Amino acid sequence: MEKYSGFNLLKHALTGHRRWPRSWRSPEPKPRYDVVIIGGGGHGLATAYYLAKEQGITNVAVLEKGWLGGGNTGRNTAVSRSNYFYPESTRFFEHSLKRFETMGRDLNYNIMFSQVGLLNLAFSRHELEIFRRWATAIQVQGVDCQVMSRDEIAAAVPLLNMSPHARYRVYGGFMQRRGGISRHDAVAWAYARAADNLGVDIIQNCEVTGLEVGDGRIRGVKTSRGAIRTDKVGMAVAGHSTAVAAMAGIKLPIVSQCLQAMVSEPVKPCFDHVVMSPMVHCYVSQSDRGELVIGGGADTHPSYGQRGNLPTTEAVLNAVVEMYPTFSRLKLMRQWGGIVDIAPDSSPIVSKTPVTGFYISTGWGTGGYKAIPAGGETLAHTIAHDRPHPLVEPFSLDRFAQGRLVDEGAAAGVAH
Amino acid sequence: MIRIECPWCGPRSEAEFTCGGQSHIVRPADPAAVSDREWAQYLYQRDNPKGLHYERWRHTFGCRQWFNVARDTVTHEIRAVYRMTDLKPAPGGEGV
Ligand SMILES: Cc1cc2nc3c(=O)[nH]c(=O)nc-3n(C[C@H](O)[C@H](O)[C@H](O)COP(=O)(O)OP(=O)(O)OC[C@H]3O[C@@H](n4cnc5c(N)ncnc54)[C@H](O)[C@@H]3O)c2cc1C
Numbered sequence: 001m002e003k004y005s006g007f008n009l010l011k012h013a014l015t016g017h018r019r020w021p022r023s024w025r026s027p028e029p030k031p032r033y034d035v036v037i038i039g040g041g042g043h044g045l046a047t048a049y050y051l052a053k054e055q056g057i058t059n060v061a062v063l064e065k066g067w068l069g070g071g072n073t074g075r076n077t078a079v080s081r082s083n084y085f086y087p088e089s090t091r092f093f094e095h096s097l098k099r100f101e102t103m104g105r106d107l108n109y110n111i112m113f114s115q116v117g118l119l120n121l122a123f124s125r126h127e128l129e130i131f132r133r134w135a136t137a138i139q140v141q142g143v144d145c146q147v148m149s150r151d152e153i154a155a156a157v158p159l160l161n162m163s164p165h166a167r168y169r170v171y172g173g174f175m176q177r178r179g180g181i182s183r184h185d186a187v188a189w190a191y192a193r194a195a196d197n198l199g200v201d202i203i204q205n206c207e208v209t210g211l212e213v214g215d216g217r218i219r220g221v222k223t224s225r226g227a228i229r230t231d232k233v234g235m236a237v238a239g240h241s242t243a244v245a246a247m248a249g250i251k252l253p254i255v256s257q258c259l260q261a262m263v264s265e266p267v268k269p270c271f272d273h274v275v276m277s278p279m280v281h282c283y284v285s286q287s288d289r290g291e292l293v294i295g296g297g298a299d300t301h302p303s304y305g306q307r308g309n310l311p312t313t314e315a316v317l318n319a320v321v322e323m324y325p326t327f328s329r330l331k332l333m334r335q336w337g338g339i340v341d342i343a344p345d346s347s348p349i350v351s352k353t354p355v356t357g358f359y360i361s362t363g364w365g366t367g368g369y370k371a372i373p374a375g376g377e378t379l380a381h382t383i384a385h386d387r388p389h390p391l392v393e394p395f396s397l398d399r400f401a402q403g404r405l406v407d408e409g410a411a412a413g414v415a416h
Numbered sequence: 417m418i419r420i421e422c423p424w425c426g427p428r429s430e431a432e433f434t435c436g437g438q439s440h441i442v443r444p445a446d447p448a449a450v451s452d453r454e455w456a457q458y459l460y461q462r463d464n465p466k467g468l469h470y471e472r473w474r475h476t477f478g479c480r481q482w483f484n485v486a487r488d489t490v491t492h493e494i495r496a497v498y499r500m501t502d503l504k505p506a507p508g509g510e511g512v
C-alpha cells in the first residue's frame with residue numbers, strides 16, 4: 001500500500017497523478033474463508049479490518065452485492081456524536097467518536113472529520129427541562145455537553161428564526177462540541193483500503209443468496225458467484241437484515257423503513273454547526289462543498305423502496321423554512337433515500353445468534369454511521385472469540401426476551 | 417405519495433393516515449403460560465417482508481377508524497383494503 005502523504009502527493013504530481021496504485025484489489029472469491037462478512041458498507045468493512053488488525057484473522061472475505069458503500073454508508077448525512085442518554089449507549093458511541101477523532105491517522109486516509117459541534121434545540125419550557133436532565137446525564141458520563149441559552153444560540157446560528165412569534169420558538173438547547181460531520185465515502189474507502197492491505201478479499205457484485213446451516217452451525221454461503229465454505233459469517237446488511245437472517249432461519253425484531261436526506265445548491269459558508277431537535281424532525285448542516293445537508297425523520301411505514309415518500313419530504317422542508325426563512329430561496333439539488341433497520345428500542349443489535357458461527361450487526365437504524373468504528377471493532381471481537389465484546393454485551397439479541405431494552409428512542413429522541 | 421381507499425371515506429392521500437405496522441398479530445391467549453421467548457416474539461418480532469405486507473392503518477385525520485391494507489413494501493402499491501375483522505386475503509388471490 002502506498003502511503004498517502006504530502007511527499008507522495010508531490011511525487012505523483014510529477015506524473016500528473018496518473019500512476020497512483022489501486023486502493024484495493026478486485027480478487028476472485030476463494031473456495032474457503034475463515035470468516036465471511038456479508039455487506040460492504042462501513043460496518044462490514046470495519047469488521048473485516050479489525051478482524052485482520054486486532055484479531056489476527058486475515059483469511060476474510062467481504063461480500064457486497066453492489067458496490068462498496070453503495071448502501072446507507074454512502075447515503076447518510078455523516079453526523080457523529082455521542083450524546084446519548086443511557087450509559088450503555090454513551091460508552092459505546094463515545095468509544096466510536098474517539099475512533100473518528102483518530103481515524104485519519106490510524107487508517108492513513110483523510111476522512112475530512114470536522115468537529116463543528118452538534119446543537120440540539122428545545123422548543124418549549126418543558127422540553128428545556130428534559131434537556132437539562134439529558135445534558136446532566138451526558139456530563140456525568142464524562143462526555144462534553146454544554147447547555148446554551150437563547151441568546152447564545154442566536155449568536156451561534158444567526159440564520160435561525162429567533163422571533164418570539166416563530167412557529168418553532170427556541171427556548172434553549174445544548175451543544176456537543178466534539179460532534180461533527182465527515183466524508184462518508186472516505187470512511188468506507190479508508191477501511192476497505194486498510195483491510196485489503198492486511199489481506200482481506202473485498203468482493204463486489206457478489207450477492208449472498210443463501211446460508212448453509214447444518215447441525216445448528218454455519219457451513220457456508222451461497223452467492224451469485226458460487227458457493228463459499230466457512231465456519232463463521234458476520235452479517236452487516238442494514239435494511240436487508242430480515243431477509244439475510246431468514247437465510248439462517250432467524251427472525252429478527254427489525255422493521256425496515258426509508259430514511260431520506262436532501263441537499264441544496266451550494267452557497268458560501270453560512271452555517272457553522274449541525275443543528276437538530278428531537279421534537280421537530282429536521283436537521284441541517286453545511287458540507288465542505290457549501291451544500292446545506294438536510295435530514296429528518298424516517299418515512300412512517302415499512303418500506304424497501306429506496307426513494308422516500310413525498311409527505312415526509314414536505315414535512316421536513318416545511319420545518320426547514322420555518323426555522324431558517326432565508327433557506328426558502330435556495331434550490332434543492334438532490335433528494336434520496338436509504339433503507340434503515342429499526343429495532344423496537346432504537347438501539348443496535350450486535351450479537352451472537354442461535355446459529356453457531358452466525359453473528360449479526362443490525363438495528364443501526366437512522367444513526368449507525370457514527371457507530372462504524374466501534375461497531376466493526378466489537379463485531380470482529382465477538383466473531384473471533386465467540387463471545388460478545390464488553391461494549392456490546394447490552395446490545396445482544398436476547399435482550400428482547402429478557403426485557404432489558406436500551407430505549408434510546410424514548411430517552412434521546414431522533415437518532416442521527 | 418400513496419393514495420389509500422378508506423373503507424368509510426373513500427380515496428384519500430397518505431398524509432391523512434397513520435400506519436400501525438404489521439396486522440393479524442395474535443396475542444397469546446394465556447400470557448402467563450407462555451415462555452419469555454414466545455412473549456418477546458409476540459411483542460417484538462415482525463415479518464418485515466420485501467414485498468406483500470399485511471398492515472394496519474388508521475384514518476387519523478378523517479374518520480379515525482382502523483382497517484387493514486395489503487401493500488407491496490417495494491413498490492408501495494396497495495393490493496387490497498379490508499376491515500379489521502376480515503380474514504387476510506391470500507397472496508395472488510382476489511384483489512391481492
Ligand atoms: C438518509 C440517511 C441519513 C442518515 N444519517 C445518519 C447520520 O447523520 N449519522 C449516523 O450516524 N447515521 C446516519 N444514518 C444511518 C447510517 O447510514 C447507517 O446506520 C449505516 O450507514 C449502516 O451501515 P452498514 O454498513 O450497516 O450498512 P450499509 O452501508 O447499508 O451496508 C450494507 C451493505 O450490504 C449490502 N447487502 C445487502 N444485502 C446483501 C446480500 N444479500 N449480499 C451481499 N451484500 C448485501 C448492501 O448492498 C449494502 O452495501 C443515515 C441513514 C440514511 C439512509
Ligand SMILES: [Zn+2]
Pocket residue numbers: 422423424425426475478479480481
Ligand atoms: Zn376514513
